[in-house]
Amino acid sequence: MAAGSVTNGRPEPRPDMRDxxxxxFATRASLAEAEAWIDARVPAQAIETVPFAGAVGRVSAAALAAPGDWPPAGRAARDGMAVAASDTLGAGSYNPVPLFAAVPVAAGDPLPAGADSVLPVEAVQEIAGMAEALAALAPGEGVERRGESVRAGAPLLAEGEVLRPHHLGLLAALGVAEVAVRPRPRVRIVLAGGPRRGADALGAMLVALVARDGGLPELVGPLPADVGALAAAFAEPGADLLLSAGRTGVGPDDVAPLALAAAGTLALHGVAMRPGDSAGLGLAGAAPAVLLPGEPMACLAAYELLGGRAVRRLGGRAPEMPLPVQPGVTRRKLVSEIGCADLYRVRIDGEGGVEPVASPAVPGLGALLRADGFVLIPPESEGVPEGSPVTVRRYDATMAG
Structure with a gap:
């Protein structure tokens, strides 16, 4: 399948773009060309500074180093008695040693002056109001030393890292009040025609996917298969990215590409990948737009390979799919076609064997119930022979919060 022209590594609108x-389709863009269009036209959004308490799930916009040591001073790592280790010399269960300078402490308490270790509660007994050690300690036992967790200047966050709850706890402990992050991209999802139940299924799936990738989804529709109605929804201000689902094919009601052209620019229509080959790219006003097919599996594939890439780039995340990968070996040949990127749904057996459960040409999400993930066969390949190593992208839970 022939691809469109590329200038300076960027795909340009094809002169033969047509209804x-x-x-x-007379031609289809390559998957690489479509990815390059997204990478060239979908930059990360401007930086904003927010209180750390509201930053969970956001993406760090700059590297951040620890402003000081944590803990800032030696402290108890367990409940017990803070003591000088030398005062426990020779102590044992048959040789209790009196403690004249022991101080009760809880985990996290600073060490009192003169103490260098913490005797656990089970190694302490009290006789007539006098504490006695039932075990000998070495200096530093039961103690978290200054800077043991984090040293001043150590990296806390890398640029592009998603902030998790433990990050927030550490930032609070270190006195960091604010953090520089990328805004969550506002993603308008327009359901373009189709039966109500089918549109509801696409909407539910895309809302969850956009949230997984850090976006703020806004669901519109389903709207009728009307160029004017769709163009108006596409061009409505307030979105950083447009995702349209449905009406991208070659039928008489497949008007989403025409609506995008009316709302801005239709740059690419038709991508050499299966499923999802009727996907398209363009601009709705100033916002980048991704046209997703209405068939559910094709919609999912086009989102994972194209739409999600745009969402993640806008939010400052790595553009690659946030799916864990697992190596495997094919149990059967995976047949593919030169010039087309093929997404095979597969399952993985207990020995790492990879078995296809549906070819790229089989529609529907039902096969995903039997699939552990998918193998993406590149367009330069005729397929993967039996017994060959492959990389499986797993459909594990990857919600980013």
Whole structure:
């Protein structure tokens, strides 16, 4: 399948871009070309500074180093008695040693002057109001030393790192009140025609995917398969990214590409990948737009490979799919076609064997119930022979919060 032209590594609108309804696609862009279009036109959004308490799930916009040591001074690492280790010399269960300068402490308490270790509660007994050690300690036992967790200047966050709850706890402990992050991209999801139940399914799936990738989804529709109605929804201000689902094919009601052209620019329509080959890219006003097919599996594939890439780039995340990978070996050949990127749904057996559960041409999400993930076969390959190593992208839970 021929791809469009590329200038300076960036795909340009093809001169033969046309209405494909009833005619079919004369050419399709390569997946690499579509990815390059997104990478060239979807930069990370401007930096904003927010209180650390509201930053969970946000993406760090700059590297951050620890402003000081943590803990800032030696402290008890367990409940017990703060003592000088030398005062416990020779202590044992059959040789209790009186403690004349022991101080009760809880985990996290600063060490009192003169103490260098913490005797656990089970190694202390009291006789007539006198504490006695039942075990000998070495200096530093039961103590978290200054800077043991984090040293001043140590990296706390890397640029592009998603902030997790433990990050917030550490920032609070170190006295960091604010953090520089990327805004969550506002993503408008327009359901373009189709049966109500089908549109509801696409909407539910895309809202969850956009949230997983750090976006703020806004669901619109389903709208009728009308160029004017769709163009108006596409061009409505307030979104950083447009995702349209449905009406991207070659049928008479497949008007989403025409609506995008009316709302801004249709740059690419038709991508050499299966499923999802009727996907498209362009601009709705100034906002980048991704046209997703209405068939559910094609919609999912086009989102994972293109739409999600745009969401993640806008939010400052790594553009690659946030799916864990697992190596495996094919149990059967995975057939593919030169010039087309093929997404195979597969399952993985207990020995790492990879078995296809549905070819790229099989529609529907039902096969995903039997799948552990997918293998993406690149367009330069005719397929993967039996017994070959492959990388599986797993459909594990990857919600980012």
């Amino acid at each position: 494909v309804r009833g005619r079919g």
